[in-house]
Each structure stands twice: as C-alpha cells, then as structure tokens.
Amino acid sequence: MVSQEHPPSRRAIRGRILSFTDDPAVVDGEGSYGYWEDGVVVVEGGTITALGDANAILPQLPSDVEIDDHSGRLVLPGFIDTHIHYSQSRIIASYGAQLIQWLEKYTFPEEARFADPEYAAKCADFFFDELLRNGTTTAAVFCTVHESSVETFFAASERRNMCMIAGKVMMDRNAPEALLDPPGSNGAAAGFEASERLARKWHRRGRQYYAVTPRFALTSTEAQLEACKALMDAFPGAYLQTHLAEHRDEVEAVIRQFPRARNYTDVYDRAGLLGPRAIFGHGIHLDDDELRRLHQTRSVIAFAPSSNLFIGSGLFDFERTVDGAHPVRVGLASDVGAGTSFSMLRTAADAYKVMQLQGQNLTALRAFYLMTLGNARALGLENRIGTLEPGSEADIVVLDGSGIPALKQRLAACDGDLAEEIFAIMTLGDDRAVAATYIAGSLAHTAQRKTSG
Numbered sequence: 001m002v003s004q005e006h007p008p009s010r011r012a013i014r015g016r017i018l019s020f021t022d023d024p025a026v027v028d029g030e031g032s033y034g035y036w037e038d039g040v041v042v043v044e045g046g047t048i049t050a051l052g053d054a055n056a057i058l059p060q061l062p063s064d065v066e067i068d069d070h071s072g073r074l075v076l077p078g079f080i081d082t083h084i085h086y087s088q089s090r091i092i093a094s095y096g097a098q099l100i101q102w103l104e105k106y107t108f109p110e111e112a113r114f115a116d117p118e119y120a121a122k123c124a125d126f127f128f129d130e131l132l133r134n135g136t137t138t139a140a141v142f143c144t145v146h147e148s149s150v151e152t153f154f155a156a157s158e159r160r161n162m163c164m165i166a167g168k169v170m171m172d173r174n175a176p177e178a179l180l181d182p183p184g185s186n187g188a189a190a191g192f193e194a195s196e197r198l199a200r201k202w203h204r205r206g207r208q209y210y211a212v213t214p215r216f217a218l219t220s221t222e223a224q225l226e227a228c229k230a231l232m233d234a235f236p237g238a239y240l241q242t243h244l245a246e247h248r249d250e251v252e253a254v255i256r257q258f259p260r261a262r263n264y265t266d267v268y269d270r271a272g273l274l275g276p277r278a279i280f281g282h283g284i285h286l287d288d289d290e291l292r293r294l295h296q297t298r299s300v301i302a303f304a305p306s307s308n309l310f311i312g313s314g315l316f317d318f319e320r321t322v323d324g325a326h327p328v329r330v331g332l333a334s335d336v337g338a339g340t341s342f343s344m345l346r347t348a349a350d351a352y353k354v355m356q357l358q359g360q361n362l363t364a365l366r367a368f369y370l371m372t373l374g375n376a377r378a379l380g381l382e383n384r385i386g387t388l389e390p391g392s393e394a395d396i397v398v399l400d401g402s403g404i405p406a407l408k409q410r411l412a413a414c415d416g417d418l419a420e421e422i423f424a425i426m427t428l429g430d431d432r433a434v435a436a437t438y439i440a441g442s443l444a445h446t447a448q449r450k451t452s453g
C-alpha cells in the first residue's frame, strides 16, 4: 500500500552520479562502480528506468518529464543503516556508562515510556525526519517490547513509503518488569504471539519487512530464543536481529548464563537462529570458531563504530572478520542511541578511525559501497535497493558539501579526484552535506524544505 501526498510520476534527476556494482576491495577500482560526471537517473512509478550520460538520455525524454537539476552535486543510492534503535533517539549522547550500565541507567527507563502510543508516535516521526535529513532511506530497526511501538513505527514508515525492517524487542528476563514479555511459564509464548500478530500484519506489506528481535541473549530465556526460531520458520523472508559479543562484560555474563553453550554465538546457534537473514549487532569479541559458524551460515554482523567507541565496547577487527580465514558478511550501522550520529557519513568516518587504530585502511570507495550496495547485500535487498541500476527502487540521496566551510575548502583542493573528494565528504560531512533525499522517486527531504508524508 502506498499513501504518499505526491504519487511518484516520471522524473529525471541530473547530477554527478555514483553507483556501485561491486565491492571495490574485491573488484579492483573502476570495475566496481559506475560514475557519470554529468549523468541522469530516470524514475518512473518509483522505479529507476534509465541511468547514464545526461547528453544521451535527456534528449530522448518526453518534454513533460520533470527534471531535478542537481548538476555539480553527487547523486547516490540512499544510505542504508543495518542496526538502529528508534526508541533511543532521545537518549543519544548520554554520559558515562558502558554497555550493561548504559542499558540499565538510560535505555530501559526511556524504552518504558513507549508504552504510551502517543509518545511512540512522536518519537517515530522524529526518527524518520532525522533519517531523511541524513540521507538514510532504509534501516533495520529495533522498536521496544511494546506491540504498539511496532504498530506505530510501521504505520509511520508506510506513510512515507520507506523500505524498513523492524520488529518488537523480545525480553523475558533480566530487564525491568515493565519491559518484560509477560512473566512466568507463558513469558516466551506471549512474546511469540505479539510478534506473530505483528509479522502477519506488516511483513512484506508495501516496502516493510518484519524482524524477529530478541534484544540479546542475556534478556531471553532459551525458550524465548526457540520461539524466535519458530517465528523465523513461520515467516519466510523475515529477519532475525539481535546483539552479539558487543562488550567483554556482556560476553562473560552470557557464558555464565548459558553454561551448555560453547561460546556466545553458540547460544544463538543452538536455537537455530544463525542464517543469511540474521543480523548480529557488533560481533567484536568473537573467537575463530564463532567466525567460522557465522561464515558457514552466511550470517551478518552489523559493524557500528560510533557506538563501539562511545560505549567503550572495543575495536571491531574488520579485516579479520570480512577478509579473514572465515569471511563474514558485514554491514555498517549507526546503532543510535549508543551510536552518536544518525549520519552514515559520520559512521563511516568512525569506521575509518577504528580501522586506523588497528593498522587497517578503509578506502572511501569501499566506505560508500558499504553505505549503499554493501549494506543492501548484507540485508539481502540488493535486487531492490542500494544501486541506481534500472529496475532498482528509486531511493536516492544528493550530496553537496558546499554548505560546510571546511569541507568546501577541502573539496576545492581535491581537483576533481573522486576518491579524494568522497573521502573528504565522509570525513567532514554530516546531515549538512545532504541536499536532498528521494523515497521511491518522490522528494522526501531537501535542505531547504521538507515534504514528509
């Protein structure tokens, strides 16, 4: 169901177009992307129908096609965020705590407020506005334990016609009473039933996907984790999103709580939760055996550098995880509210620094690949989003660094070198560098004005 104020018609978006076809670290250099200095993307009914040189395409278009002229600006597929909490927008930048204390001191009290659907609706609106301001067009999103928080979220997402993955947090132990799926022997069942109702209503409705969302091993019983597996089986194409090996204290607590498991990953593995639709936040403190299992099952790790630095979780070893003996699929994520910015540009800048501290390099081309096609692949959505190839859904971001003085000055010194230029944008840019965001071909945000649904 699409309910936009301005239904998408035919539109051409002109600018300096950059769209990846592969990972620049795997397919060398220019073989991994297409770049058109004066290019155009043609959109019809929300889908991209043509991509190429403006000089070749524009003369062939009927005269009534609307042309959005972003000449000089970079036009890319919309950014994708593989792990974020909409319920934590208001506790972003909360001082002085590591993971477990951070959950208890800031996260749980804030999430309890989502029992009020009006409060949740306000937070959802803020969240979507913020994503669009930052050029993020798809995200994998944790709601709260309240069924209504998910209803509210998907309703707001559907109004904006955005491609979103989200689910109800499931917890049946080790959290405040108000945030637990109903206690006792039916605890697991109650979380299951609410998730099932939500998945039945929202999974694959319009552009929405359901994600079975146990918060993490510490807050679920084995019975609840098994219920998650039953949900995955019941809804083909549904995601599993949770946290894994984020912080050393958490890893130790999980080992104590699940004495029969060989390691943290094995807790999820024993419940049957590993697989190509499973997105595990963080995965910092993993041994080789765990990486091997994640590799074998094609599971995904969401690398959230800003969050890892802010919470003091540790440095994610990107090379070992992505390019090592057991290569694991990895996406890039903000993890707001532990992450300190909604901007995927800022997130990529932190990824670069986390890797620098370990003697590794993240090229700008690979970073922009990760934010777009790489993350689409991590979510198994590369046939729909993450590129500007004809046939893709027209989620598009337009970048312009001229509004940020230090970036404007740096760009002038780049002398047209694309890799240098986008490195400067990811290092110095943020929401101020986002000139426009399109959702399924409709303008959803401009730096000057906003037309959200």
Ligand SMILES: [Zn+2]
Residues within 6 Å of the ligand: 083, 084, 085, 243, 281, 335
């Ligand atoms: Zn998280």
